[in-house]
Every structure is written in structure tokens, then in C-alpha cells.
Amino acid sequence: MQIGIDSFAAVISEPGGVAMSAGQRIANLLEEIEMADQVGLDTFGIGEHHREEFLDSAPVVLLAAAARTKRITLTSAVTVLSAADPVRVFQEFATLDLVSKGRAEMVVGRGSFGEAYPLFGMKFEDYDSLFEEKLELLLEVRDNVHVEWAGKHRAALTGQGVYPRPIQEKLPIWVGVGGTPASFARAGALGLPLMVAIIGGEPHRFAPLIELYREAGRRAGVPAGELKVGLHQFGFVGETSQGASDEFWPGHERMFTHIGKERGWPPTTRENFEATRGRPGLT
Structure with a gap:
């Protein structure tokens, strides 16, 4: 079992209700990642939002700034793939992998907020088809230097090379899910590790959905050892x-x-x- 921290780089108010400056909040975040590395946590993830109360609209930039750490895995939590270009996402994380000497991962999903869709010219009603198609392309780009691919939401690739390539032979790509059964089944059928975002309720209620994920993987012939499960949930530590x-x-x-x-x-x-x-x- 691995244990890590995910952050949304939320804007924080100091005593008196005055918001901490964005620069100071980012400096604090990088110190948090360094501390997590020093005490032996396994992962640190940064989310992606496009809202006033968060500072994580460019998570890969923040993760790259934290690559001065030594051993901790640097990941997203999550990358809003539906509103992004999969080729560019791969290039960014491949570069992060090079900067961090092989410690990059990504968790991709559709996002729990909708602001990214109109911001980047997408239609929210295409929520699911965007993700399905872009995940397919992202996996193609990860597994092949030169890609031939065509879809509905993006111009086709006709053998172009995608560079740079990461240090890791197969850059880890997790699928972030909420509570939609089809999302669990899709991740299992693709043999991708699963990250369950729990923002309310009781974790044990997700057990049937996780079993659905594993059953879909078994039916697809995926080795059980590749069907990893992670939980993203609230936590706070005090004395x-x-x-x-x-x-x-x-x-x-x-x-x-x-x-x-x-x-x-x-x-x-x-x-x-x-x-x-x-x-x-x-x-």
C-alpha cells in the first residue's frame, strides 16, 4: 500500500480573513511537497481547476517545480483530459518524467467542475465522448512514437512522431472516477489503474463499483496485478x-x-x- 497527499492549491485566508498572496501560497505548496518527500510519503498529486479559489490551473508546472525532491512520485489529481489535447498532455508529463528522473505519473478524468469545457472551446454535453476518445489517443501516444489515429473531436494524426519520450518505458496513467459504473468498467477493460475520488459518503459503499472494475478487467484478460486501486479522499491530521x-x-x-x-x-x-x-x- 502506498500513501500520499493530493492538493488543489486552494487559496488560503490568513488570520483576519485576508487571503494569502498567490506567490506565498505556491511557495508553501512546494515546501509541503519537499516535506512529504523527506518524511517518506509515496506520492504527491496536484489537481486541476479553473476557478478563482484554486491556483492549480497548470499542475504540471507546479509538479516540475517540485522535481527538486528526491524520491516521491509526482502526479496529477486529476488532469481534466476531456478539455485538453492528449498529445500535449503526454508531452508535458513526459517532460516532467525527464525533469524528475522517472518519477512522473498522471491521473486523468473528466473533472468534477465544468469550467474547463467552455474555457477551452469544448461542449459540456460531449462530456463522456470527449473523455473516451481522448483517453484512447493518450494511450496510443504513450505506447507508440509515431501515431496514426482519427477521431471526432480532434484532427487526425497520420504518423507524426510525439516527443520527448519519458524515462519510464510506459508512463503510468491512472483513470480518475467518481461514482459512474460505466467509468469503473471502462478502466477495468482497458487494464488501467483506478483512482476513486470520494468527496462524500462512506468508502465501503464504493466496494461494489471496485468489484465491477476488477470483473471488467478479468473479462478483458487483464492480469490481476495490473488492476490497482487508489482512493482520493479527505483527511486532516492533528494532535x-x-x-x-x-x-x-x-x-x-x-x-x-x-x-x-x-x-x-x-x-x-x-x-x-x-x-x-x-x-x-x-x-
């Missing part, structure tokens, strides 16, 4: 459990209230939050 809860709650409440208004969720409550701290919960 005591109650002290950690008291410190974490205000920021959690602000974020979920803000997002909930956009998505039509009911207001989050301290009671619901505390329920997640039980044995079947998240935090």
Missing part, C-alpha cells in the same frame, strides 16, 4: 481527533456551502461532518 475536527470544520463548511449553492446541495451541517469521522466515514 487529537477532536482538535483536528474543530480546526478542519470551518474551512470544510465554507467550501461545501459555496459549492453546494452551485449544485443545489442542501447546506452541510456539523452533524453530517461528525458522522464522517466514525469508523465507516472519511476523515
Whole structure:
């Protein structure tokens, strides 16, 4: 089992409610990655958002700045592949692999927010077909220097070479999923490692979906050892459990209230939050 940290590089308010400068927040983030490396954590991931409250719209740049670390794996959490060019994504992560001496990975997904789609000229209603097609191309580019490929959402490739190539012979590509059964099955059928994003509820409820992933892999003839599963979920560390809860709650409440208004969720409550701290919960 590997343990790591994922960050969304959220804008942070200092005492008094004044937002920390973006430059200072990024400097702190790089120090966090260095500390994670020094204490022996396995991975550090940076998300991708295109919203005012986050500073991670260019995660590969941040990960490359953290390549001064020694051993920790540097990954995305996630790369919004549906709104990106798979060739460019591969080039960026291949370059990160070279800079970090073979420590790059990526987790690709469709994203939990929709801002990237209109920002980069995509239609949100093509949410699923964009991802399916672009994942196919990304795997082709990873596995072949010269690619012949045609699809609906991007110009065809007719044998062009894609450079640079990474140090790792097969750059690791994980599929990030939420709660859609078809997404779990697709990852299993492709034999790709699975990263489950849990942003609410109880982790054990995802067990049937993970079994669906493994069954799809078995039916596709994928060796069991290639069907890796990871969980991306909230966590906070403090000197005591109650002290950690008291410190974490205000920021959690602000974020979920803000997002909930956009998505039509009911207001989050301290009671619901505390329920997640039980044995079947998240935090």
C-alpha cells in the first residue's frame, strides 16, 4: 500500500480573513511537497481547476517545480483530459518524467467542475465522448512514437512522431472516477489503474463499483496485478481527533456551502461532518 497527499492549491485566508498572496501560497505548496518527500510519503498529486479559489490551473508546472525532491512520485489529481489535447498532455508529463528522473505519473478524468469545457472551446454535453476518445489517443501516444489515429473531436494524426519520450518505458496513467459504473468498467477493460475520488459518503459503499472494475478487467484478460486501486479522499491530521475536527470544520463548511449553492446541495451541517469521522466515514 502506498500513501500520499493530493492538493488543489486552494487559496488560503490568513488570520483576519485576508487571503494569502498567490506567490506565498505556491511557495508553501512546494515546501509541503519537499516535506512529504523527506518524511517518506509515496506520492504527491496536484489537481486541476479553473476557478478563482484554486491556483492549480497548470499542475504540471507546479509538479516540475517540485522535481527538486528526491524520491516521491509526482502526479496529477486529476488532469481534466476531456478539455485538453492528449498529445500535449503526454508531452508535458513526459517532460516532467525527464525533469524528475522517472518519477512522473498522471491521473486523468473528466473533472468534477465544468469550467474547463467552455474555457477551452469544448461542449459540456460531449462530456463522456470527449473523455473516451481522448483517453484512447493518450494511450496510443504513450505506447507508440509515431501515431496514426482519427477521431471526432480532434484532427487526425497520420504518423507524426510525439516527443520527448519519458524515462519510464510506459508512463503510468491512472483513470480518475467518481461514482459512474460505466467509468469503473471502462478502466477495468482497458487494464488501467483506478483512482476513486470520494468527496462524500462512506468508502465501503464504493466496494461494489471496485468489484465491477476488477470483473471488467478479468473479462478483458487483464492480469490481476495490473488492476490497482487508489482512493482520493479527505483527511486532516492533528494532535487529537477532536482538535483536528474543530480546526478542519470551518474551512470544510465554507467550501461545501459555496459549492453546494452551485449544485443545489442542501447546506452541510456539523452533524453530517461528525458522522464522517466514525469508523465507516472519511476523515
